[in-house]
Amino acid sequence: MKKHLSIFIAFVIVLTLVLSAPIGAFAATATQDDISSYLNDLGSFMQFIKENYAGDVTYDQMEQGAIQGILSSLDKYSTYFTKDEMDSFMESTSGTFTGVGLEVEERGQDIVVVSTVKGSPAYKAGIQSGYIVESVDGKDVKGMDIADVTNLIKGDKGTTVTIDFLANGKTVEYKLVRDVISINPVTYKIINGVGYISISEFNGNTYENVSKALDYMDQNGIKKLVIDLRDNPGGYLQEAVDVANFFVPAGPVVTVAMNSGNETYYSYLKNPKYKIAVLINGNTASAAEILSGAIQDTKAGILVGENSYGKGTVQEVFPFSDGSGMKLTIAKYLLPSGRSINGVGLKPDVEVKDSRVFLPQLIYTDDVKKGDTGYNVKLLQSYLSLLGYYKGEPNGYFGNDTYDALISFQKYAGIPTTGVMDRGTVDALSYFYGLTLQNDAQLDKAIELLNQQ
Structure with a gap:
């Protein structure tokens, strides 16, 4: 245990010096001087806990708890990952x-x-x-x-x-x-002569797929673009900078301010060729705010939608030898104008409320009928309510009111009026729900503004 513990102690000492993480007082029968002496040697402190705690505890538990305690005292983005959590996080951000x-x-x-x-x-x-x-x-x-x-x-x-x-x-x-x-986070299409590119996150595949989307736009002579960054939580800083090089004129994209000094990332684009409107909302965060903010600050385009999240910090992931790891806030970032948006977010140039209503995907697993209860019934009621057929509050019980609403919808959709949510009804509900999502006031406004230029 001594060898294993000594490695851990060295690591924690480094963290404590760098992060100045406070260690709280402990209530015990020992004097304050006794406790302070234990705090001078984490290994001895853990041994003290092991010998005096009225329960079962392992050194592994205490090691993990010590790291979690230090990181939780810093900010909401710094966190410890178990091995499984670390694997999942790295997969989700890498896109592979x-x-x-x-x-x-x-x-x-x-x-x-x-x-x-x-x-x-x-x-x-x-x-x-x-x-x-x-x-x-x-x-x-x-x-x-x-x-x-x-x-x-x-x-x-x-x-x-x-x-x-x-x-x-x-x-x-x-x-x-x-x-x-x-995982490809990019989708694209052309809407009435205006290009539309949606980026759901900045994983390791973003730049490559944005490049393909722009090739398609160029082949079709598109010069006006809507870039949809709504609900984009961010991702890799470098991917956001690389994508910015397609749109932001030559100059700074973002400056990362670390304890060791500042590092500025640049665009080298000499001749921007697109007129741009960027869609943002309250879930547009981090790397997505870097791209949006750089476009706004350099007048490369306009922002349309709602105020963004306001995450103006940068995290780095540090793996540990046992497969676990931590995500640590290592810097703040500044946009080209020198401003920080941390805790404030980006204010759109044109504010437009989102007209869309999002519901979980309706999936057919089995018929849902009168007398049934549970999640699928409540989701059915939510769909029928959105489409104007169910008037009550979704409650998860398939009673007469749900039956009547479903019959009315089935008549309108031109499908068998069974009063049962079968596969055909799920398909019809999903189709008409999809039509409601096309009523996108923010996207419509962005296209209108681009067409006025």
Whole structure:
């Protein structure tokens, strides 16, 4: 234990010196001088706890707790990751992982497939949304935490995983060979002569896919662009800077202010060729605010929507030898004008409230009918309410009011009036819900402003 502990002590001493993290007082029968002497040697302090604590505690618990305590005293973005948390975080930010390409959600006691990543093993196998995961490699997953289920599905490239699904009332088995999956955070299209590019996050694949989107725009002669950064939580700083080089004129993009000094990242774009409107909202944060703020400060475009989140700090991830790690705030950043938006956010040039209403995806797993209760009934009521058929407050009980509302919707949609939410009804509800999302006041305003230029 001494060798293991000494490594940990050295690490904590470094953290304490750099971060000046306070250590609180402890109530015990020992005198304050006794406690202070223990604090001078973390190993002895842990030993004191081990010998005097009225319960079971391990040195590993105390080591992890010490790190968590230090980081929690700093700011809300600095945090400790267990090994599993570290793996998940690195996967989510890199945009690449090894698996089969299933996106699943926990609904009640079930793990339900929401979608599959295009081109992935699950996509190629024809697995559909609404399939319920029953077992993975023979292990029953009923009632398991979703993180534990996804860990069972993941594995090394080239290995095989066997997954049993409940689909249309029958158990079906799929043998899938795991592969490297890349997440593309960029979608694009042309709307009435104006290019539209949505960036959902700045992972390791963002720059590459924005480049492809712009190639498509150039091939079609598009000179006006809407860049949608709504609900973009950020990601890699370098990816945001690289993307900024497509839009921001030559000069500073962002300055990162660290204890050791400042580092400025630049754009080298000599001749910007697009007229730009950027969509932002209260969930536009971090790296997304860097791109938005650089466009606003340099007059490269206008911001449309609602005030952004206001995360003006930079974090770095530090892995530990046991696979765990930490995310530590290492800097603040300044936009090209020299301003900090930390805790304030970006104010749009043109403020427009979001007209869209977002609901969880409606997924067919089984028929929902009168007398049923639970999540799926409440979600059905929410859809019917949004579409103007259900007048009450969604409560999760399929009574006469829900039945009547569903019958009315089915008549309008031109589908069988069964009063049952079957697969056809789910498809119809999803279609008409999708039409409501096209009523996008912020996007409409951005296009209007671009067309006025």
